Amino acid sequence: MSYKTIRNRTEASFTEKKSEFIGYISPAGTEEEAIGFINEIRAMHRKATHNCYAYILRNNNTGRHSDDGEPGGTAGMPIYDVLSKNGITDVVCVVTRYFGGILLGAGGLVHAYSKGASMALANAEIVNMEVADSLKISCDYTMYGIVNSVLPEFESIIRDTEFTDSVCIYADVKTELTESLTAKLIDRCNGKVKIEKLKSGYVEF
CATH class of the missing domain: 3.30.230.30 (Impact, N-terminal domain)
Structure with missing residues (x-):
């Protein structure tokens, strides 16, 4: 809601x-x-x-x-x-x-x-608050471009990106879109991506 x-x-x-x-x-x-x-x-x-x-x-x-x-x-x-x-x-x-x-x-x-x-x-300033999931998306550098191109399709808000041995992207996505985003990322990355849900709650969109 x-x-x-x-x-x-x-x-x-x-x-x-x-x-x-x-x-x-x-x-x-x-x-x-x-x-x-x-x-x-x-x-x-x-x-x-x-x-x-x-x-x-x-x-x-x-x-x-x-x-x-x-x-x-x-x-x-x-x-x-x-x-x-x-x-x-x-x-x-x-x-x-x-x-x-x-x-x-x-x-x-x-x-x-x-x-x-x-x-x-x-x-x-009026803001819309939506129920969203905070995700941690981990992948190697070869998949980073794909992940980065898919996230905007699902209105995701990228909060932070860490570049170490691999890439970790922290993003918020509306809960209703989490499942379809996860499916598309796994498909586009041939399974070479790890997606963790860190928490759920209201997020400003």
């Missing part, structure tokens, strides 16, 4: 009718990480009027949001909707507001908090 998340923390800010809005977004793998990020932003902006947030996690299929004193449904839910509609998970977003003295109304608040989350997300 693949999923989309973000690679890096980012922020973005804008002013709406004299209120300053600052959106922050970060990867988060657990609820503890998400809450830690929210508390970090709150500590940075102790004098802010509101620090509204939302997070979505794969762990226990968790989703939370908070209006932090704004009228119900005008802040946390719009932030959550931005994350959800973009299909992003394992992510937390906080939008900080410094009130500028002019009321925005419910519609204006929804728009502003959505914009804060969207701008922060637009600055982040």
Whole structure:
């Protein structure tokens, strides 16, 4: 089961009718990480009027949001909707507001908090995570060119190559393609290749 998340923390800010809005977004793998990020932003902006947030996690299929004193449904839910509609998970977003003295109304608040989350997300790098196998492929030098030409056919990501008495290539391949890759390598190399699966897990593609 693949999923989309973000690679890096980012922020973005804008002013709406004299209120300053600052959106922050970060990867988060657990609820503890998400809450830690929210508390970090709150500590940075102790004098802010509101620090509204939302997070979505794969762990226990968790989703939370908070209006932090704004009228119900005008802040946390719009932030959550931005994350959800973009299909992003394992992510937390906080939008900080410094009130500028002019009321925005419910519609204006929804728009502003959505914009804060969207701008922060637009600055982040979205990555696809796929279930993959990490392989160690060993062969002699005469087969190296063949192995190197076959791997890209299976969307493999080469992580490292060691050149000693033989060649060892460390590559990640989507689990669904491991069997067919192995079969093709053995066929193309006339059996003169050794393929070990080191581990399986989510890998960035």
